[in-house]
Amino acid sequence: MSGETGPRTGRPSGRPRRSSADVLADAAAELFLEQGWSSTTVDQIAQRAGVSRGTFFNYFESKADTFWLDLDATAAGLGDVLRASSGPSTVRRVESALVQLAAAHPADRVPWALTQSDAMGLGDDLVASAAVRLVRIRATVASFLCESEGVPRGDVRSEVAASCLLAAASTAVVTWARAGVRRRALHEEVAAALAPVADGLARADRPVDA
Template identity: 55%
Template sequence: MDEPMRRGGRPRRSSAEVLADAAAELFLEQGYGRTTVDHIAARAGVSRATFFNYFTAKSDVLWLELDAAVSSLPALLEESRDPSAVRAVEEALLAAARAHDPERVPWAIAQAEVMGIGPELVASVATRVTAQHTAVSAFVGRRTGDHPAALWPQTVAGAMLGAAAAAFGVWVADGVGRRPLVEYVGAALTPVAAGLDGR
């Protein structure tokens, strides 16, 4: 269902986005470690229970967009009709990048040091990277008849996701002058996909 539109034509922000923005403000003001779920809920003007309707832990607010991309990846992979598993993965990752809201920059990456996130950032990233890797290797395995844990599905997943992650990091670091995310992801994936597809 579409988000309700504001009078100016912009979609109304979801409660999850309001909570994520409140958390980012607090992490910048007082640090990640000194910010509690109660602080975030109060800043957003909602209850603690509402927070847990959207997130299972405080660290989850750092990854609102990435979690959405991870959840959409299996469907994007299955939508591809390209006979090449590699090209299908490329197509799905480009679609996810194209759908990313350019105004939603993951401040956890851009401001990790200022926010004092540290090891929690590394742990929460690892969980999400593993989920993406599992989705891609399972898809490649189904397309090729290989077991998802076999070398080829693992290689495709690692190489393609590694290139996309590198592009994402550069996009974040480019600041206000950044171009659309899909341009970065496309530039990173093109040589990798060509090399893998030409094996």
Template identity: 55%
Template sequence: MDEPMRRGGRPRRSSAEVLADAAAELFLEQGYGRTTVDQIAVRAGVSRATFFNYFTAKSDVLWLELDAAVASLPEHLAASTEESAVRAVEEALLATARAHAADRVPWAIAQAEVMDIGPELVASVAARVTAQHAAVAAFVAGRTGDHPSALWPQTVSGAMLGAAAAAFGVWVADGVGRRSLVEYVGAALTPVAAGLDAR
């Protein structure tokens, strides 16, 4: 939830963004494991309760931008008029990637070693991938009449999200010379979607 506009016309940064930046500073200074929610709240100038108004756990601050980007995926899927479920998933993933700002690289990935995030990074990524996988599999199942746990919905979801995740990783690793995220995702999805759609 963003704050009102400043007099000069620029929107104030949301409390969530302030908290995420405060967390990033602390993680860089003293590591992820040695940073507490209370310390993040103090650095951001808010209460502990305010922190939990925006995040359910400390690890959630690592994914502010990415969570915002993927939140639109179910909406894109639901709005699709594409006859092929595979192509609908491809379009939805491309729309999600297109909406992600080129300068918003999740520092949880880019600075994971410096911040000493380790296993917490893996666990928080897994939770997010699992949620997206379930959403895509349910969409494909709805189009095909299969159960979401059936082989085809699971295969489409796993293959398409796997390709998109691989593209995202390469995009982050490419550093300052990186192109737009949608270019990477499109290049990764094209052969996968073509293969699945030929079934």
């Protein structure tokens, strides 16, 4: 959902029919804007979407999950993209995979939770729901780095590298979402944020006498 245009309406030509998850996410966004996050219940979201409470929980574990419908769908493919990636080092493979995922994310699907958080009164709930996702994604990247380097899971260098790369990528997503009409392509924002971090990690791994 675009943060500039409000909840999605209609269906652009060529786009697949909107799923129940889309309808629920839009209903949640409308209600959060109308009456605030804390005053909106799951029952109200389901009623606005024209579905049952049970249907809501078929798609989302909580109302906070409606924030991230599109980004969750994009991030779900991270493991496969990492394994299929190529590059001169594991860090460069992660960099390439994250940029590739960003390029695959639909340009018009800007997370409304990042663009209208103040109007919706999201506050700490936005931070908490984002943190859960970052921890999950960081774990995927760290595991890939450890396996690719042949080091034990939990290796400190791999863990630090994963944290640095994800911090850069997540900052790029926030910057992209909040840029408004000045917004450039997401993959360009992610690539620009990752490049200096990947360069630094690559230098750290290079032998001193190289």
